[in-house]
Amino acid sequence: MEKKNSYSRRFFIKASAAMGALAVVPKYVSSFYRDVKALIVPVKKHVNLTVLVNKQPYTMQADTRSTLLDLLRENLQLTGTKKGCDHGQCGACTVHVDGERTLSCLTLSAMTVGKEVTTIEGLSEGDDLHPMQEAFIACDGFQCGYCTPGQIMSAVACVKEGHTGSVEEIKAYMSGNLCRCGAYNGIVESIQKVAQA
Ligand code: FES
Ligand code: FES
Numbered sequence: 393m394e395k396k397n398s399y400s401r402r403f404f405i406k407a408s409a410a411m412g413a414l415a416v417v418p419k420y421v422s423s424f425y426r427d428v429k430a431l432i433v434p435v436k437k438h439v440n441l442t443v444l445v446n447k448q449p450y451t452m453q454a455d456t457r458s459t460l461l462d463l464l465r466e467n468l469q470l471t472g473t474k475k476g477c478d479h480g481q482c483g484a485c486t487v488h489v490d491g492e493r494t495l496s497c498l499t500l501s502a503m504t505v506g507k508e509v510t511t512i513e514g515l516s517e518g519d520d521l522h523p524m525q526e527a528f529i530a531c532d533g534f535q536c537g538y539c540t541p542g543q544i545m546s547a548v549a550c551v552k553e554g555h556t557g558s559v560e561e562i563k564a565y566m567s568g569n570l571c572r573c574g575a576y577n578g579i580v581e582s583i584q585k586v587a588q589a
Pocket of ligand 1: 477483498
């Protein structure tokens, strides 16, 4: 009985020491990751950036890592361009860069220097809506409207690219723009309407 108690005490002491050692490991692990992160993540740096958006030049101090989407929404307050997934999967952030549809959440703002960016705010001519905006209204191409700016920017490009030969073709070339409301029929009709005008 004596022996059993002594064995238990020894076992308990060893087990406690082992548990203590385990508790220390995460500290080393976390400080290791902190050091690695400091090495690989660049220090936040701001640079002078001039971008041409909707035919207007803007010069500002911007974080070198900022995306075009954040630059538009946060620096320029052009909030028509929407942030959906922020991962290149929904199309809500679509703008045109030099006339090509571009996912602004996957584009560094510094990459657009010297290029022409067009957002939904720059599509209309003053108070005159773009024909695609009119078609979306006429054909019921939106419900909540969240995806609509991205859909319209893609739709304009889709017509310009000539991918409007059939409903299937339109759907294929608009497949990068998701609509949680399911306004797809109206969107396709809008594109057909503009393509046939
Ligand atoms: S926010 Fe850019 S693709 Fe979804
Ligand atoms: S209209 Fe609501 S997400 Fe497309």
